Amino acid sequence: MEEENTISGNISRVYHLKDPSLYINRELSWIQFNRHVLEEAKDHTHxxxxxxxxxxxxxxxxxxxxxxxxxxxxxxxxxxxxxxxxxxxxxxxxxxxxxxxxxxxxxxxxxxxxxxxxxxxxxxxxxxxxxxxxxxxxxxxxxxxxxxxxxxxxxxxxxxxxxxxxxxxxxxxxxxxxxxxxxxxxxxxxxxxxxxxxxxxxxxxxxxxxxxxxxxxxxxxxxxxxxxxxxxxxxxxxxxxxxxxxxxxxxxxxxxxxxxxxxxLTAVEESIGRRWVxxxxxxxxxxxxxxxxxxxxxxxxxxxxxxxxxxxxxxxxxxxxxxxxxxxxxxKDTPFVSSVPKRIDNEPNLFNKIKARDMMLFHPYESFQPVVQFVLQAAHDPDVLAIKMTLYRSGSKSPVIRALLDARENGKAVSVVVELKARFDEENNIGWAKALEHAGVHVVYGIMGLKVHAKLCLVVRREREGIVRYVHMSSGNYNATTARIYTDIGLFTADPEIASDASNLFNALTGYSNYMAYNHLMVSPKYIRRGILSLIEREIHRQKEHQDGHIILKLNALQDAEMIRALYRASQAGVKINLQIRGICCLRPGIPGVSDNITVTSIVGRFLEHSRIYYFHNGGDEIVLMGSADLMPRNLNRRIEVLFPILDPGIRNEIISTILPIHLQDTVKKRMLRSDGSYIRVRSEENSIHAQEWLISHRGLWNDHLHEEPKCDILKNVDI
The missing domain is CATH 3.30.1840.10 (Polyphosphate kinase middle domain)
Structure with a gap:
């Protein structure tokens, strides 16, 4: 849906939504992000x-x-x-x-x-x-x-x-x-x-x-x-x-x-050598x-x-x-041991636990090991028939890929979509692709004209009642090293409709399927843009009728002009919008009549904020989406991306009542974007909240206390 031609600002200014003054340059916004990194080098609390x-x-x-x-x-x-x-x-x-x-x-x-x-x-x-x-x-x-x-x-x-x-x-x-x-x-x-x-x-x-x-x-x-x-x-x-x-x-x-x-494969190999000349x-x-x-x-x-x-x-x-x-x-930073949710700690059969209830993992506060264990158990479980996975950045010593090789050796049908064009990881991916192919894995080298950036693993298992499919989806790569320094959220589920969506997506990636009617997943190109615009429009209508519109987006980057214009329209309608954008943000908050209902913050700290969370109040029937996609033209137009909904009410409650508020209320590492493109630090001596440190000390809260009230006193009065 296109915006109206003009909107009224203050008395002295009428803005057109495509007015260049409403947008921050992408490259200059990135430089501001890197300025934040330099500020951390100056911070004597580190x-x-x-x-x-x-x-x-x-x-x-x-x-x-x-x-x-x-x-x-x-x-x-x-x-x-x-x-x-x-x-x-x-x-x-x-x-x-x-x-x-x-x-x-x-x-x-x-x-x-x-x-x-x-x-x-x-x-x-x-x-x-x-x-x-x-x-x-x-x-x-x-x-x-x-x-x-x-x-x-x-x-x-x-x-x-x-x-x-x-x-x-x-x-x-x-x-x-x-x-x-x-x-x-x-x-x-x-x-x-x-x-x-x-x-x-x-x-x-x-x-x-x-x-x-x-x-x-x-x-x-x-x-x-x-x-x-x-x-x-x-x-x-x-x-x-x-x-x-x-x-x-x-x-x-x-x-x-x-x-x-x-x-x-040969084309990418040859092109790598040209990188240095x-x-x-x-x-x-x-x-x-x-x-x-x-x-x-x-x-x-x-x-x-x-x-x-x-x-x-x-x-x-x-x-x-x-x-x-x-x-x-x-x-150096005091090391900490990532937690493993109590209900799966030392669990010999993850599949039973996942089938009983969805499970979320928030890295690095929670260990990446259950993800490795999921693939490893699938590789050695005699009831598992097939494993399908996307690989974007897997690292040079990948336990996940070793598990996939074990699976093929054990006679499983293994299919892997390896993105050869993952920038600066091409050589790693080429090496793994060759090793997987040599072992008999069915390897697909991405999609013509698109990068496969989705993070997805599907396990097909024969059980007493028939075939059951298990899915892991995440904002982060299947990389055990970066899982210790990037904040990423992943989900295990055996929901039949999501599993069906995952199967159809893999068929589209590995074959000639052009499947489009997904039950729950938003898949780009095309459908993430359409879906997010629709959800923003829904909040605009709710605001006009009930004055309760609210949007929260926690992303790495916000650059897409159409998405920015949609958020401007929502702000003009009175929708409350909280954006936490780690890096590039081309939207200007705080412009009277355009974005005065939008706040933009950024956290740069010990861990690289990498998770993507999309929240829409939806009249109280709250919607939470997570996945691999930022709101950038490349994610929406030129990549295979997946956003997945959080259907489990307990997990959704923990994201809404704990994970989002603690980041939005940070008073130590949070910076706030001003309309001129500069940032100011948000500090409070009286109520000091350091989101990443709090999550370290409370790691596992979201899995060990599902369906209960949040356990953190500082969040009791937080209104998101």
Missing amino acids: PLLERVKFLSIFANNLDEFFMIRVSGLHQQLREGVIKAPPDGLTPGEQLDAIYKALVPLLEESVSVWNEDIVPALKNEGILIHSYETLNEGQKRYLRNYFIKEIFPVLTPLAFDKSHPFPFISNLALNLAVILRERGQKEELFARIKIPNKLFPRLILVKTDDEEHEERGKSEFIFLEEIIAENLDLLFPGMDVRAAYPFRVTRDADIEIEEDEADDL GKPVRIEVSSWMDQSVCAMMAEKMTDYPHMFYRLGGPIGMADLMCLLDLNRPDL
Whole structure:
């Protein structure tokens, strides 16, 4: 349903719902999210090494942002694309805005490292040296280490009239070395690739004099500094004038012409290799690099002026994650043991429990092990006939896939839809796909033109009364590693109608079925958009008739313009709307006459908020949907996604009365979006509520106390 042409705002403004001023740019909204990650690195309530982790995540996020999002804008600019997104910014304007937003943010990240974290690490006995702070014994040790270990693998590449400019691979750390022949004035240029894939980025510093080693200290120096200080061994007879670290980020968004590919597996394999040779989109250089060197690089590699980023600290701070390997539990988050619901703890037959009643698992507060156990029991249960599963990101050491291999060895019919195009997980998925095929599993490589992002497992079992189907559905991947750091909600059910829907969906994924009449599941493309718009429209009608319209959406991202316009219409009608959007949010809350009934918050904390929950009051007959889909064009138009309803009243009550309120009422990690696109922290000294920490301490509440009143006092008076 399309919106009316205009809506009245305040006296001085009349808005059209497609007015660009009503939308926040997607890329700038993402930068705001990454700003929140950097803020966590500055937050002294986190243990010190956890702050290092957030700084590393901030840098890694930016690497992917440039490889995928910024590269796409560069491509649009080259191709002369003039169509602007809903916010109205052209590709060139977006690139300008990104640069202006990131320069101060990068300066802040360097300041956090240099002026805050490094001194704090030193106070804890973890020293990050520069060569100037080393003693003579340490310098001798590093000289010998360089000669024996590093020198043999280095390959200096000259650049002059007889040597072409060397190719700089994606995300490779380098030194730009400026040289002179002794007695000559002409400057020469050489490039050295830092072998940080072969050596740790931070090298442990020792001494050749045992008496001078201080016990209880961990001392490090960056690999590139060791190389820079020993260049005389690489260039004997030359004067080394300077050495500048730099790094190039390239377009890594691989494109696969599926309709022209005879073999999708081979096409993806071939395209992965091209990821590292795409066009440059960012050049990071040390702040002290001479401008003449920058100019030379610009001449050879850039086609847009805002590609250079000068940094006064280490380039490639994603590598700082290596410090998390230190055995310093006193500087890390206190570990906790994920709970297992009491009714299935050590349960030898999960199927009986699932058939008796639906069961929810909220990771990481509850263990992922029951999911593994579900597939493992299916693999070894003589009554199980078949297992069907979708795999998007399964990880490099997957217990779920090992269980599937066991199932095939035990004679089960196993079908797996492996999404080969899961970005940056293509190699993992190719390896697993080949292993599964080799074992005799029926492997399907996704759907032409679509990514299969749904998280679904179906087990078919022969029982006394006939065939019974068991289903697991989730917002998260079948990945035991990320299940410990992402918040995801999964559901086990044996509901016959949902099981029938799952069977029909798998038939559509693996065969030529074009089944559309699902009983309960919303499946994209097409049906999630239609279904959510219908539910929003229903709340608008309820509000007009009964003044009780209420919508809560907890998502990773809200970008789709049609969905935003529908929420604007609902707000105008008076529907109360609470949005908790972890990352990208293109909706502007708080605009008079448009979105003044909408609040938008975001939580960034110890765990990555990854669950998706859709709540509609529906006149008291409340509807709760969960699943894999965000409200982005890619989820609604270009992916196979599933939203599933929570039919069990006890589980639905726990989501409505516990899980949603605790997140909405957070006063420690929650930020609130303002209409200008900026965020403010929401803090309360009197009533401090830290959602993730509360869920750790109350883990299992939602399964062990189903059908009872919520057990948390702070939620008694919460009105969602």
